[in-house]
Structure formats: C-alpha cells, structure tokens
Amino acid sequence: MEFRETLLSSFRTLRSHKMRSALTMLGIVIGSGALVAVMSMIAGLNQSVSAQFQSIGTDIISVSKYPWIQMGDSEDFRNRKDITLADAEAVGRLPSVGLMAPNIHTRRNIAYGGETVRYTLVTGSTAEYETIDNYLVDSGRFITNLDDDRHRASVVLGADVAEELFHLRDPLGHDIKVGGKRFTVVGVMEAKGDIFGESLDDLVIIPITTFQKAFGRRRSVVIDCSPADGVSMQRTMEEIRQLLRIRRQVPRNDPDDFAINTQSDLVSGYNALTGVLYMAMVGIVGLALLVGGIGVMNVMLVSVAERTREIGVRKAIGARRRDITLQFLVESVILTGLGGGLGILGGSAIAFLVKAATPLPAAVTPTAVILAASFALVTGLTFGVYPATRAGRLNPMEALRYE
C-alpha cells in the first residue's frame, strides 16, 4: 500500500475518534510540552545569568564572610568573625594583588525635598570600586581617595535613585539624606539595567570611611580585588588565603572561616543547579512519555480489537501483513506526532508567557523543538509496534468472522 494512502487512511481513522485520540495524546502533549517549556526557561536562564556573569568579570576575586553559593551548615557560618577594613588593607598590600576595593553594604531610606526612596542599597567603598565592579559615571565623578581620607559626606547616585529623587533636574551639588544623614551628590552613574527583575541602579555609593562613621563599624567587609599584572588568579587567591588565615588565627588543620569567591564558582554552582533541573526534566518528560506511550499502546490495542473485522476485510481484498502493520504503526506515530506538535506549541506558549510576564528571557530553542518532536515520534513507534504487529498477524478468516 502506498504510504500516502496509509497516511490518509490513518488520519481518517483518528478523526473519527476525536475524543479518544485527544485523550490519548494528552500524555504526549504534556511530556513534550514540559520538555519545550523547561528547556526554553533554562535557555533563558542561561542567557540572563551569563550576562550577569559577564558583569562580574572573570578576574575578580571577592573575599567575604560567606560563600556566594552556600552548601553546608549555616550555623557554622553565623559564628564567623567579621572581615575588617584592616584585613582588606592588608590584602591590598599583597604584591600579588592589583586593584582592591573594600566594600560594605546596608539598606537605608534616601530622601531629597519631599521625595523618599525607601530601603535602598547603600554601599561604602573606595575609588577602586568603580573599576573593579565596573561602574560607569554618567555625570559628575565617582568617589575619590580624597573623599575617603577626609571622611567626606559625598555620594554617587544610581540611575534609579537619581531619577526618583530629582526627576529631570540635575542632582549634582545638592544635599540629600541617606539614612537621615546629610550627603552631597558628586556624581550619577549610568544605568546598568535589570537582572532577575531586580534593578542594579537602585543604590548609592559613599566613601567607606564615611559609611563606618555614619552607620557603624560592626559590619563584615567584602574585599573585591584583582590579581596584579602577570600573576595568576590561583596564586593571588592562595596568598590571600594564607594572609587571612594568619590574620584571623585559623588553627592549622581547620577549614577557612571566610570565602574566596570567583566568577567560576558561580558558573559551577549554576551548572550544578541547571544540572539538577535537567535531571528533573528528564524524569518528568520520561514519565509523561512512558505514561503517554502506555496510553497509546492501550488505545491501539483497543483499536485493533474494534477493527478486527476491518482488518479481515482488508486482508481478504489483498492486504499483506506489512500493509496492516504499517497502517497501525502510522496511526500510532501520527497520534504521538500530533501530540508532540501540540506539546511543542503549548510549551512554546508557556515560554512566551514566562518571557512576557517575568524577567526570565525564556527562549524556545530549535534543539528543544527537535528533541520534543523526536521523543514523541519515537514513543509512537515504540509503543505502536506491538499492537501493529498483532494487527498484521491476525488470521484473515477469523478476523472476518469477528463480531
């Protein structure tokens, strides 16, 4: 029998059992839909995360009390000693360290005139922070060493804060209140944009010495630094580690009571996370397709039984085994193929909704579509083989007698 005829005939059959076909497809639709949706979201996540990683820079070492990615006992973390500004300065003096910017953070209300921006990130740091953490000044200037040395009440505004407090006016030279203290605006930074729905521009930066005077010294300092020219990341990190162990009096065989973070830690942590996501997805999709496939097999067996007489007639007028087998196999593959198609549409729709409604830039990848389609087709083929073979092997005479 020509393949075209087989296809047409299969479509006719499936159309005449719309409800049953639809229900049978459901498992496949869910399986392939989940595959496309999750893969699209992971692709989106990858995209936004890699953008964030790039903003950190590959050669930045960030020493802090807690690791960026925490795995283990948080009780232990809480008892750690704070990192002090003196620690930071000692690190800055290491020959293997190039640039170093200590930074501390709090959240305060910022006010100007009648306007208040609530609970905004206030960062205390030094002039080097501009280079290391990649801030660009839009107007005015960044904080300087002189601001720091003299504990000046200078402040550089993030783009969001400038906009909300001053609207279209020029903030430079105006006095604002940061956590109730008076500061003079010396600069406004360029907008950096959003990551995961959180604006990177909702912050102000003040000299670290001024920060400690205004908001207290009892805060752990984060040490951001880069290796000196010609020194490897590895060596720089090792020297920082040894220095801090001595300064913090860590007993010889104890683990570090501080964390040295790099972008590659984030990358590997992130990969571990997406790895788990992928495994979960494989599980869900595999299960859905298995259930869907069993459903397909069940329906195909029912269909073979119902159409025993038809099979008998077809054989009586000259159909061979393979004609019948192929017909049922094609039906099963069309069933799962359509299910896969609907799943891909549904999964893509979910991806677009996610993209529209959340900051996650979900993107439907060709890989996801091809994978979902081939899984669906393979399921149809696998679970269709048994019923189709059974149909092909029916004895024509007995099939014709079947009521």
Add this chain to the structure above:
Amino acid sequence: MLIELEGLSKIYEVGTQEVRALSDINMTVAENEYLAIMGPSGSGKSTLMNIIGCLDTPTEGSYRLKGQEVGSLDDDELAEIRSTEIGFVFQTFNLLPRMTAFQNVELPLIYGRAARKVRTDRVWETIDAVGLKDRAHHRPSELSGGQRQRVALARALINQPSILLADEPTGNLDSTTGEEIMQIFRQLNQAGNTIILVTHEQYIAEHARRIVRLLDGRISSDTVS
C-alpha cells in the same frame, strides 16, 4: 483447470476435540463456470469457500489454483493470490464505513500497488459498470443495501480476478434487490467470469449452472443443470 481440489480435508481442534469441517473433498472448477455451493449450516460450505478464497489452508490434501499448489503458501503469498485471483462478495457487504464508495472500490488496487492514474480510471470504469457513478462519493451509510452490494461487487471485480466468490450475497437484501444482484452475476458470468456462490437458498442456487451440495463436510451431490 482453474481449481483442482484433491483429497482435501480441514480439521479444527476445538479444545481437545477434533472437528472435521471438510473430509476428502475432490472437485474441479473450470474457467467461466457458475457454481453454487449449498448445504445446511455446519455442512462445511463456509470452510470450503474460505479455502478456495485462500483465507484458510487445508489440513490435508491439495488445492491447485491455475495449476499452482496453494496449500503450502505463507501469509503474504496467500495475500498476493487474494489480491490478484480472488474477488470476495460478502453477505454483510463488509465495506469500510469511513471510506466513500470510490475509496472502497479503489482499495484492492492500492494493495495491488497500481499507479494512481491507472487506479482512478479503473475505479470509475468499474463503478460505472455496476451503475453507481453518481453515488461514488457517498459513504456506505448513505447507500441502500442494494447499492452497497454493488459497491462490494465493484470492489471484488476491480482487480479482474479469476474467481468471484460470493457468500450469501443476497442474504441481507430484499427479494427484488437480491434479484437485481443475481442479474449482475449472470451478466458477469456471461462476460466470462467464473463465479462461485455459497448459499443455503434453493432459488438463489438455481441461478447457477452447477450445484454442489455438502453434508457433514462431504460432497453429497454435484449436479449440472
């Protein structure tokens, strides 16, 4: 000789019991014969028809169709013979309900792997011959019993088979319509077709020129009128 049956038997095993549906059948059918097989139910006439129609194989003995031994062929070889040599007409028509008359008639050609252009021409020709040109695109459910049996006849004839096998072809029709169908059989026979009719009705069998009667799996009489 078109059909040669020699010492043909069919034994079914029902549980532990052996049932002899046919015992030692010896019979020949020449080309262009018009033969009726008669007998009460259980006499073995359906089994005989199934074997002649290559839907079933004999347990013992030999069945030669156009000189070729058929008893030892496998499934697909039998399918090939059904496709080229046999045309079936059933009591219940056995049309495929989701297909139009045209598609039903076309089906044997598709299984016979005929080219599309050839198929279309042949189907129209055959459907015209049974007088259903204007009903070609209707489904069986939209056709009367007589029309359905004509479609079934067209389907049986489309591959120009050596034998037209009809199992109670008028059993589901009223007598007028049945008579019309028998008229077509007569014409087909006059045009050179070999026809084997299975029936238990005397007046239907009388359309044939030769009547073979079966009783308990054996030929009890074989008369030519």
